[in-house]
Amino acid sequence: MKQCLVVDDSSVIRKVARRILEDMNFEITEAEDGQQALDECRKTMPDAILLDWNMPVMDGLEFLTSLRAEEGGDNPIVVFCTTENDVAHIARAIRAGANEYIMKPFDREIVEAKFQEVGLI
Numbered sequence: 001m002k003q004c005l006v007v008d009d010s011s012v013i014r015k016v017a018r019r020i021l022e023d024m025n026f027e028i029t030e031a032e033d034g035q036q037a038l039d040e041c042r043k044t045m046p047d048a049i050l051l052d053w054n055m056p057v058m059d060g061l062e063f064l065t066s067l068r069a070e071e072g073g074d075n076p077i078v079v080f081c082t083t084e085n086d087v088a089h090i091a092r093a094i095r096a097g098a099n100e101y102i103m104k105p106f107d108r109e110i111v112e113a114k115f116q117e118v119g120l121i
Contacts (some may be wrong), residue, residue: 001025001026001027002025002026002027002047002048002120003026003027003028003029003044003046003047003048004021004026004027004028004029004046004047004048004049004050005028005029005030005031005037005040005041005046005048005049005050005076006018006021006028006029006030006031006049006050007030007031007032007033007034007036007037007049007050007051007052007055007060007063008032008050008051008052008055008081009032009033009052009054009055009056010052011032013052013081013104014030014032017050017081017111018030020107020108020111020112021050021111023108024111024112024115024121025121026047026048029044029046032055033055033056033057033058034055034057034058034059034060034062034063034066035057035058035063036057037049037051037058037063037067038058038063038066038067038070041067041070041073041076042070045070045072045073045075045076046076047075047076047077047120048076048077048078048079048115048120049067049076049077049078049079050079050081050102050111051063051064051078051079051080051081051082051098052080052081052082053080053082053083053084053089053093054082054083054084060080060082060093061092061093061096064078064080064093064096064097064098065096065097067097068096068097074097077099077100077115077118077119077120078097078098078099078100079098079099079100079101079102079114079115079118080093080098080100080101080102081102081103081104081106082101082102082103082104083103083104085103099118100114100117100118101114102114
């Protein structure tokens with residue numbers, strides 16, 4: 001079973017994402033900020049990361065930059081999931097190593113389509 005780390009400071013978003021991803025046969029780990037997410041990745045590197053941008057302690061972009069510098073950190077497929085929708089934000093995320101980008105609010109069809117595009121399902 002593939003593992004997905006859901007990183008968002010909103011417990012509601014994490015719960016919705018968990019339900020969708022578990023239905024897609026992913027094992028889920030959660031983190032509420034980038035530092036917790038980095039700590040989780042250092043324990044066990046997931047196959048995929050659904051990542052929020054705006055979080056306390058360490059935001060999504062800082063996390064992604066740190067993740068990609070870690071040993072094995074180039075392996076997870078990272079899908080940003082955020083309200084930041086301007087082209088400059090998307091370009092920064094892709095340059096930092098994001099594989100795909102989803103806008104909030106999202107639903108199962110959107111998540112499934114993006115995960116198919118990047119070869120996770």
